[in-house]
Amino acid sequence: MPDPFGPVCGPVRCVWAGGAELGEGLLWSVRQQALYWVDILACRLHRLDLASGTHREWTFAENISALAERAGAPGLIVTLRRGFAVFDPATDPEPIYLHQPEAEPPGNRFNDGKCDAQGRFWAGSMDFACEAPTGALYRYDPDGRCTRHPLGFAVTNGPTWALDAGRLHLYVNDTVNGSTYRADCDPATGALSPLQPWNRMAPGDGVPDGMTTDALGRVWIAHWGGACVSCHDPVTAEELGRVELPTSHVTNCSFGGPDLHTLFITTARFGLTPEQLAAEPLAGGLFAVSVDSPGLPANLFGG
Template sequence: MGSKNVQLVLDAKATLGEGPCWNENEKALYWVDILEEKFCRFYPETGQNESFLIGEYVGAVVCAGKDEVVLATQSGFQSFNMQKSTLTPLVDPEAHLPFNRFNDGKCDSHGRFWAGTMEIIEKGATGSLYVLETDYSYRKVHEDVGVSNGIAWSLDEKEMYYIDSMRKKVLVFDYDAEKGEISRPRTLIDFASEQGFPDGMTIDAEGMLWIAHWDGWQVSRWNPRTGTKLESIAVPAAKVTSCIFGGDDLDILYITSARKGLEDEQAGDQPHAGGIFAVKPGVKGTKTQAFGASYNQ
C-alpha cells in the first residue's frame, strides 16, 4: 500500500492543476491550471512546459489534431490554435448561467467531448454534464450536479463512470457508444468514509478505476465490478486533482495537484503542491482519445 515511488516531474506550483491528457504522437502531457486561466503542454522527456494563456477559467483541454485543442472554459466550448494563438468560441451551453464554469472533461472513442459544469463558488448544485458532438452541436445529458468531475468508460464501452465531487460519489451509467447516450444513473462508490473528495479519474487496461483524492493525499485504485478499493498510492500533496496514463507504453501514471487554499505555513508540509507527479503503478493504462472522429481511427 502506497510504497510505490511517486516522483515530482514538474514543479509547476499550479494554483489548480487539473485535467491531464496524454498525446501519444507528441509524447506530451496536456494539462490545465484552471484559476490561472491557462493550459499547458509538458514534455516529460525534456522537462519543457509550454503555457497558453486563455484569459478565463479553463476547466479541461482535449487534443483535436495538429496544433489544435478544444477547451471547456467559463464561457463554453472553444477551440484554440497553438500555432497562431487564436481562440475560437464554438458554443456556450450555459450563457444564461454566468456564475457557473466548466470543469473536467474527456473525449470518448467516437471523438465526442464530454464536459460538465459547476458553480464557481461551489455552493449549489447548479451544474450539468454536456456532450459536444464532432459537428459542434451539443446536448445536456445529466443535471443537478454539484462539482462535475472525473469521467471514464468501461473497456467494453457498456458503462460510463462519472464523479460529482460535491456529493462525494462516483456514479455509473449505462452507456450507448454509438449514440453517445447515458441512462440509469446509480451510485457505484460512496466516498463518505474515504479521505478527501473524489476528483479526476482514469481507467487502466484491466478495467480498474484510478481516482484522485482532493484533500486526501493519494490516488486510489478501485474495482468497478464490486465497488471495492484495491490500493492507494500516497502523493506528497493534499489536493490531488486528477491522473492519466502516459509514456510510450502507457505505464506511467501522471498526477496533477493544486496549491489553492494553501497557506504559507502549511506549504512546508507540501513544498511541491501544485506539481505534476509520476508513478509506475505496475499496470498499463488506456489511451487518451482526441476530439473529432477522424483522429481516433
C-alpha cells in the same frame, strides 16, 4: 506474477514543481509524446516534453479546464469558462469558441472533461463557489450538436468509461457530496441511462476529483483533500490499492509516457492554509508514478 487486479506501483516522483493554483486537465499526446495540463484558476495551459524536459505555457483571458486532441486538424479542443473552443498552440494567439451552452447559469464554469472512443467530447460544469447544485454534464459531438444532462451537482468531475460484462458504463463524480455514479452508455449514440450510485468515499478520505481508466478496466480516482489516488474494481468499486501523494489536494490523473505505464497526477495549492502550504512545498506540482498495467491512449475529438 502480480495479481491482475492488484496494482503494483513504483515510487512517486515530482516532474514539475511549478505550484499550480488548481492543476487539472491532464492529457498525454501520443503523436507529440508530450504531456498537457492546465491551471484552471491561473487560466494557463502547460506542455511538458518528457524527452527533452522542455516546458511551455500559454496564459488566456479566461479559465481553461479540460482538453483533447483533434483527429482531423492540428491542435486541441478545450473547455473554457463558458463552453467549448479550439486552440492550436502552434499557431493560435487565443482559443476560438465553438459553442457556449445557453442553459449554463452565470455563476457556473466548465470543469473536467475528456473524449470518448467515438470522438465525442464530454465535459462537466460546476458552480464557481462550489455551493449551488447547478452542475451538468455535456456531450459535444464532432458535428456541433451539444447534449445537456442535468445532474444537480455543485461540482462535476470525471468522466471516465469502463466495461462491465460487455456493457459500457460512464462514471462521473459528485465531488461535493463525495460520491461517484455510473450509467449505462450507448457507444453508438452516447445516450445515458439514469445515474446509479457506485462509490462513496469514507469520511476523512477526501472527495473524488478527476479520474481515469487503465487497460484492465480499473478506475483510478484522485482524492481532493485525501492526498492520494485510489484504484477501484469497475464493477464492485472495491478499492484495490492507492498511490500516496505528498500534498493534500489531488485533482486529476491520466496515463502517459511512451508505453502508457506512467500515471501522471496533478495537484493544487488552492484551498490550503498557510500552515499546510509550508508543510507541503510540492503542492500544485505534477507527479508521476510507474504502474504495472498500462493505461489507454487518450481518445481524439472526431474519432
